[in-house]
Amino acid sequence: SDFADVNIDPEHINEGNVPYEMVFSNAQHQALGSDWDVWRNGCILSGQWMQHLTSVDWWWNYGLYAYSDGYSGALWDGIYAGDRGAVRDVTTVLDLWKDKEGYSIDYNMARVMRVYTMHRLTDLYGDVPYSEAGRPKEFSYPKYDKQQDIYMDMLKELDEAQANLGSGVAKMGDHDVYFRGNAAQWKKFANSLMLRLAMRLSKVDPSTAQTWVKKAVANGLITSNSENVKLDHPGGVTTNDSAEPYAKIFAHEDKEFFLSEKFVNELKNKQDPRLALIATVCEDPSISIQKSGYQFGNTNPEVQQGLPGGYNISKNSAWYIGKKIVNFDPQNYQSKYSVPNRYTYSDPTSPTFIVTYAQTQLLLAEAAVRGWVSGDAKTYYENGVRAAMEQFAQFPNATKLYQQYVTPEAINTYLTANPFDGTLEQINTQYWINCFCDEYESFSNWRRSGYPALQSTYDPANPYGLSATKGSIPRRFAYPSTESQVNTKNYDAAVSGLSDGDTFTSRIWWDVK
Amino acid sequence: TTYAQTATLSISAKNETLESVLKKIEKQTEFLFFYNVADVNKDLIVNIDKQNSDIKEVLEEVKSQTGLKYSIKDRHIVLTNSRNHDNTYNRIQSVPQSGHLISGVVKDKSGEPIIGANILIKGTTNGVITDLDGNFSMEVPADAVLQISYMGYINQEVATKGQKQINVILIEDTQKLDEVVVTALGIKRQSRSLGYSTTLVGGEDFTMARDPNLGNALSGKIAGVSVSGNATGSGGSSRVIIRGNASLTGNNMPLYVVDGVPFDNSNLGSAGQWGGMDMGDGLNNINADDIESIQVLKGAAASALYGYRGGNGAVLITTKSGKKGKPTTIEFNNNLTFNTIYDYRDYQKVFGQGTYGSRPTDAISAKASEMTSWGEALDGGNAVNFLGDTYKYSYVDNWDSFYRTGINNASSVSISGSADKIAYRFGISNVYEQSILPNSGSNQQGINMNTTYDLLSNLQLAVNANYVFEKFNGRSNLSDGNGNTNASLIHRGNSFDIRWLERGSATSNWGTSESGSELLGGTNVYFNNPYWLQYRKTNDMNKNRLTGSMNLKWDITNWLYVQGAVQRDGYNLDFKQVQPVGAAADPSGWMTEYSKSYSEINLNYLVGFNKEFNDWSVAATFGGNRQRNITKQYIPSDGGRPFIIDGLWSVNNLGDKRAAKNYTEYQVNSIYGTADFGWKNQVFLNLTGRNDWFSTLSPANNHYFYPSATLSWVFSDAFETPDWFTFGKVRASYASASNGTAAYQNLLLYKLRDYTINGQHTITQNNNNQYPNPDLKPVRISEQEVGLNVAFFQNRLSFDMAYYRKNTKDDIAVVSTSSASGYTSKVMNVGEIQNQGFEFMVDVVPVKSSNFMWNTTLNFAYNDSEVKYLGGVAQLQIDGASSRSGNVSVQNVVGSSYGELIGHKYKRDDKGNIVFKNGIAQADDKLSSLGNGVYKLTGGWNNSFKYKDFSLAFLLDFKVGAKLFSGTNYSLFSEGLHKNTLVGRTSAEPNANIVGVGVMDDGNGNYVPNTVGVDAQTYYQGITSNNIAEEFVYNASFLKLRELSIGYEFPKTLLGKIKAVKGLNVSLVGRNLWTIVKHTDNIDPESAYNNSNGQGLELNGYPATRSVGFNVNVKF
Structure with a gap:
């Protein structure tokens, strides 16, 4: 009736008139993080922990592993909720498109997107709300799923999604800010992500890892830098979220x-x-x-x-x-x-790399060393390093520098001077270099592989009282304290499974010693 | 020419009683008859037939048939029996030898003669009535006591004691136990039939020692009405709470109704944890001179007919109107007051600006210590200021240099009167206010119109309108120091002369450095130059408000009527604030400018029925209302910045300009009805019901019913009571009400980004982090009340008492949810809270004689609340109620009273000793309750004295039982300005070591006496940096002399020479004159920085002011 229509805000978008494909775009954008979490979890914490970055002034004490609730919980709050809320937004469209006629590609893209978003959360915090997350209508206080269950479901989701993606163009078309709706690219994204997740299990469950690595390879991975999964930021400015x-x-x-x-x-x-x-x-x-x-x-x-x-x-x-x-x-x-560098990683118009060809090749190199895949580890390694270097061509404002320094000769010289030695340390150190400014991935791969070999910055001879780890490099982020106050029951259940409680030093499921 | 000469009438009556004839005349004309029923037989039969005659012709005819004498003055006609001597009736049979003739005059408080007052010799039936000039004369025995009475006035006895001439002033009966009162929806009912508590305050109580905000003016006057007049500055808002806070996080303010029109009193902006300014509320827009009376409906039973809006009580404001039969009157009133600062500061004046016991010796150290007074003893020697200039190191009081005397000048002129079929009153007013802050003040012009038209003899149209134009400039921020002029004066170093920051003049760039930027005395860009804030950074608000209604009433028969009304309240507001280029915190400047419009239209009708059947009286009404409420706002999104060029402070000059629009609309449809039954005018049962349909709720569950039932029994009429027992009534009621729901709370909104990502715009699901609730219900408030009214000695002593219990269920609260759900909160019906309390009022007239009269009224009320349930969580923070320092928040805690102050206490060992670590006091690890921010006991003691033509009135106002966290004192401690920081500092060793009294850990987990000393600055700053809030929580109880007025009413005899002037009153008035009891250091206990639900937080408000001035009232 007219009376009920009064309660529709005519100045804002609501459920009745929202174009959901644009909500998906937001999830794609915000899943990569924003300066909210990247500054806290990415630079102040994990960027310093992974020894990519150093602050000697304001944030120096976080280099000694001091704890801050607001910094540790920022990614959680930013990705799950708030204005950014990638988990919520991707879950909304996923549930909406699930059985919607003509939305098969869009739905399967959303499944991949949700896995990408969630894998970062679970890798950093451990058990997290997964099955009930981002569904506020049903779950105000979602339970925490076991990380093992999350991983099994994520792998299953990726496999089903890649199988259904096939080819064609999504209904949303250009609203897909990664691939403009190209289903074939999404299939490769799904499988390359599957390889990453599979390799994550190398410590905790090598046989499952191997199974899924094989499946990913068989399904079809990214084959060149031109297929890198990345988000470009043309025209990005630092006054809003449009910048890298x-x-x-x-x-x-x-x-x-x-x-x-x-x-x-x-x-x-x-x-x-x-x-x-x-x-x-x-x-x-x-x-x-x-x-x-x-x-x-x-x-x-x-x-x-x-x-x-x-x-x-x-x-x-x-x-x-x-x-x-x-x-x-x-x-x-x-x-x-x-x-x-101001032409590359400090350029607001630079891309955010999501899954790269270089990473995929380096993971394959390790898989080959472990004997999980056929092919030559050295070839994978050199492909990976070469790709990682050539990746710099994708920074829009670094062309001149790129042409000056990253010449084919320079790459060859590097590979000759630093030949593949068959060690996981060498492979994963390269992975660490490629992951600069994807500090969450750096942190996860370091914990999984143990490389690069990082010396703690903490000197036991000069103990720092506010260090939350007594000197060891952290193994996870702590949950935001609001969870302990608001979602107490589920939080307590999750924390009870942590060896060292809700701290930086507890190890998550796949990070066994 | 007089009315009697011009008025014509036609009358024809055959064998009718005199009474009926007089009524016919009164109906046709504006004449009113006065006669004494004991003197004039109203049943005399009269035959009369006069067409188009003047009154004299008609009265001569009456006289010839009845022998009654008449006299006419203006519109008043007095009839007397010519057979009796003069106007004396029951002629005294035998005048005792000692008897004599006495004459006198009876007047009301304002000096108007009372016509037709009864003068009776006590113990006899002998008496007279006063004539047209209020005069009487009669023969009396020597020791006669005269009883003087007139309807609506308190009876008075005067011992003649042989006097020959007496003057009597009758005081209006404020008790008016049998008066007709206006109840909810404007329905008039007999006071004695009410089964709930309501209080009427006359308009004259607001005109003398007035407050620009009507809400503040209610303070202390009504039992159970608690007013927080906070440190929000001139033009700020007030918080009026009736019978406690019934909603945990929602609206707790009553409904305001002006002449039947619901009147928006929203606070248009307030300060929070991070600052902001108070933009005032609706009660600023009501001119005290226009108020006839204010009726406060306290309980849910009283306001039940307002349905969802009645849950917090209602305040019904009636403006003055023209009255039939009253002569044309022009009234002029001027109220001029001067507001000076009531300085509560008690700073230490021993040590000056500096740090760690040193005075500034160069510009750099001066800048670093701008806000600290941890320097050396002020010895008058040399020190250096931030400019590098040498100055005399001594205490400076910057308030004297910066603040000025505030001026309030309220003038109003009204003309009221009546003509043939019209009664009218027009008022215009001008209120000028000069703030105590320089370059700040307001101007308000109002036009008020109140008219009635008799379209037919039984069809009346009433048209009312009130238009106000309000302009305000130069408001200061409150709370946080940024942009806060008051803060920049409160916290400055003890020897820092504010005038160093002037540079330039009022007309050219005060507070501006040579380079054109804000001249700062230190390094903190948020601790501003007050001259910059008042002269360069500007803010202006303009508001136009029109409130009006048209009401048509048709008396179908004398027991049935129908009425319908169209009512509208609306305002447009423009606000502009400019921070020019060069501001220390924002070098490129910024501005905000918005326009907001609000309107509410109500369309309603009412059918009323009144009839008596033997012992029974039955009255019933049935009606309906359609409410439509719209708020629109246009505002530059994300604030406007930066300015492209310097000097043009316009949105056209913003580098980034985007407009945003906000729109809110809701509708409520209602039907309601009442049924009142009376038995023998002694027992009364009243039932009401209202059903509201809300647009704000899902159609499936959008309507709710609010019933009420009240019962009252005038038991003094049921029994034979002794003479001194005048009146007694018991009453009981039950009612259900609500306070509604806001628009769009069940709507999920999305947000469109204004930037693109890889060429695409994106949209996020966003609802201000609050998940909507489609199943939302309105809050349900139910209240039970019992009460007792008793009066003794002809109302010279009367009591009114009430006990109530008010339960709130399904309160709408924003509840925290796991952020993993996608939202950090959702709207839910979760809260339960109970308020209960007791109200008491005693009214005494201890002295009452012809020349001297004393009336005293004491009222007090006790209210306590208990939060019962919060949806499973133990506590819920009141929205935004957090101190600037972050160490205290206001929370509702299950099992506690509404509004607990939560923060850290000192850490103590088992024996209660303060625990020190490295010589610094430690904060308790856990948060605890530091007290409650809501007053439990409130009240006032009102006194009025009248001696001949002089009057004196004063009001003592008290509030007891609340705590206040003083953010100001917290900062004063850290800055070394608080007197308590003197302990340990000596002239010789201004930063001496202090060993805190308490214990410390010996390293093995045992507490031993503290032996570690630290320097004074570190010691005291340790308390604030450790966020120990306990130190700064004060008992906020107070007793104040709130109002005082001394008046002189020029007697008629003096005015007689100036024929045009009917009355002249000159008064000396004062407000907030004396704080008799308080417990807060350096601040007024009434210093909260906003009027939101989270009371008990104070920081950097306006200084309190004391106002003294004059009121002149002239009637023509």
Whole structure:
């Protein structure tokens, strides 16, 4: 009746008139994170833990594994709920399209998308709400599913989805911001993600891992960089969420992040041609991209140097960096150390890499070493490294640098100088380099593989009281404390399964010792 | 020419009684007859037939047939029996030898003569009535006591004691136990028949020691009505709560109805944890001079007929109107008051600006210590300020330099009168206010119209309208320091002279540095330059409001009527705030500008029936209402910034300009009815019912029924009571009500992003993180009430008592959900809360003589609440109610009273000693309740004295039983300005070591006496940095002299020379004059920074003011 129609807000979109394909676009966008979680979980926490990044000023203590509820829980809150809410949005369209005539491709894309979104959550926190998550009508207080169950379901979902994707174009067409609705590409995305998830089980359940690795390979993986799953950000600006999130932080919001000594040295020592596209030294890196005078700096590999983690710039502090680096100048250090390169990882218009050909080849290299797949581990490895280097061609504003440094000769020289040695350490160190600015994936693969070999930044001889791990590198994020207050019963059940409680040091299901 | 000379009438009566003839004349004309029934036999038979005659002709005819004498003055006619001597009746048989002739005059409080008052010699039936000038004369025995009475006034006895001339002033009977009162929906009922508590306050109680906000003016006047007049500044809002908070997180304010029109009183903006300004509410827009009376319907039974809107009680405001038969009157009133700061500060004045016991010796150290007074003892020696200039190191009171005297000037002129078939009153008013903050103030103009038209003898049209234009500029933010002028004065270092920040002049860039940016005295860009805030950063609000109605009433017979009304309340508001380029916190500047319109239209009808059958009286009504409420707002989205060029403060000059629109509409359809039964005018049963249909709810469950039943018994009429027992009534009631639901709470909304991702716009499911609830129901409030009214000694002593219990169920609350659900909250019907309380009022007239009269009224009320259920969770934070420092929030906790202050206490060992660590006091690990922010006992003591033509009135106002967390004192502690931080500091060692009294851990988990000392600054700042809130929670109880007025009514004899002037009253008035009892350091206990549900938080409000001035009232 007219009377009931009064209660429809005429100025906002509602259930009656929302174009759901645009809700799917939001899930695709926000599943990759935003500066909300990327700044907290990605840069301050896991980026420092994985020794890609270092802060010696504001966030230095998180390099010594201090705990912050707000930082640890940011990804959870941002991905599940709020304005961003990728889990909620993808679940809404998934449930809607499930049995909808003509939406088969769209539905199966949504299944892949939900798996991608959820695998990051469960990898970082452990048991998480999965089956009941993002369904607020039925579940205000969703239960936490066991990570093992989540993994089995995710693998099943990917397999079913890839089987049903086949070919053709989704109804949503261009609203698919990854592949413009191309079903064949989504099939390869599903299988490459399946390979990643399968390899995740290498420690906890090698035989299941092997089964699914084989299935993924048989189903068909990404075959080149041109099939990389990524989200481009043409026209991205730092004043809203349209920018690449890591780039938004580095270029605008927070100028406290330097490249770590470990990362720069890894590249520098092996004369990696990527260094010039990963690092830069700016006279004043604190000038925001929104101001005039924003600096692209000096990308010459020779001048790059990283900062060790776990130190600060307060002269009176027990962790004063001057104790480690002689002649450290706390006033002018910003102009001496490398920050993320302004043509690539700090460029707001750069792509976010989701699943890359390089990662897939490196995982296959490991699978080959383990004897799980046929083919030559060395070939996979070299494909992976080559792809990882050539991937820099996909940064829109780095063409000149790319052409200067990442020449075929340079790549060959690198591969010759650093030949495949058949170790998982070598393969996974390459994986770690490729995952720069996908810190959640870096963190997961490090925990699974144990590589690269990272030295804790914590010095037992100089104990730091606020370290939440007593010095060890964390093994997970802690749940947001609101869960313990609001979803108490389910939270308690999940925490009871954690060896060390809801802390950074408990290990999740697949991360067995 | 007088009315009597111009008025004509036609009358024909055959064998009719005198009474009937007089009634016919009164009906046709504006004449009113006065006579004493003991003197004039109203059953005399009269035959008369006069067409188009004047009144004299008619009265001569009456006189010739009855022998009655008449006299005419204006519209008043007094009839007397010419057979008696003068106007004396029951002629005294034998005047005792000692007897003599006495004469006198009877007037009302305002000096108007009372015509027709009865003067009776006590113990006899001998008496007279007053004439047209209020005069009387009669022969009396020597020791006669005269009893003077007039309907609607308190009886008075005067001992003659041989006097020959007496003057009597009759006081209106405020008890009016038999008066007709306006109840819900404007239905008039006899006071004695009511089964619930209601209180009437006359308009004159608001005009003298007035408050610009009518809500604040109610403070202390009515038992059970609790008013929080907070530190929201001039033009700020008020919080009026009747019988406690019935909703956990929703609306707790009563419904306001002005002349039958529901009147929106929403707070148009308030400060929260992160600051903001109070934009005032609707009660700012009602001019005290227009108010005839305010009827407060306290309980649900009283307001049940308002259905979903009645759950928090109702305040019915009746504006003045023209009255039939009253002469044309022009009234002028001017109220001029001066507001000076009531300075509650008691800062330490021993140590000056600085840190760790050192004074600033260069500009850098001066800047670093702008907000700290941890310096050296103020010795008058040299120190250096932030400009690098040397100054004399001594205490400076910046309030004197910055604030000014506020001025309130309210003028109004009204003209009221009546003509043939019309009664009217027109009022215009102008209220000018100069704020205590420079470059800030308001202007308000109002036009009020109240008219009735007799279209036919039984068809009456009433048209009312009230138009207000309000303009306000220069409001300061509250709470958080950013943009808060008051904060920038409260927290500044002790020896920092605010005038250093002037630079320039009022007309050119005050507070601006040479480079054109905000001149700061320190390094904190959010601790502003007050000159910049008041002269460069600007805000302006304009509001146009029109409230009006048309009401048509048709008396079909004398027992049946029908009426219908169209009512509208609406306003348009424009607001603009500009932070110019150069602001310290926002160098590129920003602005916000919005326009908001609100309207509510009500269409309603009522059929009424009244009839008496022997001992029984029956009255019934049936009616319906359609309500449509719309709010629209246009606003630049995400705030407007940055300015493209400097100097043009317009949205056209914004780099990023997008407009957003918000729209809210809801409708409620209602039908209602009442049935009232009376037996012997002694026992009364009243039933009401209302059914509301809400557009805001799902059609399946969108209608609710709200019944009420009340029973009252005037037992004093049932028994033979002694003479001194004047009146007694017991009453009981039960009612159900609600307070509605907001629009769109069951609607899931999505949000369109205004940027693109890889070329595509995206949409997110977003509902402000709140999942809607399609099954939402309105909250249900039910209330039981019992009461007793008794009066003794002809109402010179009367009591009114009530006990009530109010239960709220299905309260709508926003409940936290797991963010993994997709939303962090959802709307649910979860809350249960109970309020119960007791109200008491005693009214005494201890002295009453011809020259002196004292009336005193004490009222108080006790209310306590208990949160019963919160949907399974133990506590729920009241929306936004968190202190700026983050260490205290206001929560509803199951088992506790509404609105607990939750924060950290000191950490203590088992014996209660404070635990120190490294010499610093520690906070308890867990959060605990620090007290409750809602007053439990409230009341007032009102007194009025009258001596001859002088009057004196005062009101004491008290509130007891609430706690207040003072954010201001929290900061003053950390800044070293609080007096308590003097302990340990000496001139010799301004930052001496302090060893806190308490215990510390000996390293093995045992507590031993604390031996670790730390310097004074670290010691005191440790308390604030450890977020110990307990230290700053104060008892907010107070007793204040709220109102005082001393008036002189110029007597007629003096005014006689100026014929045009009918009355002249000059009064000295004062408000908030004296805080007799308080327990809060440095602040007024009534200092909360907003009027939201979360009471008990204070920070950086406007200083309290005391206002003193004059009121002049002239009637022509």
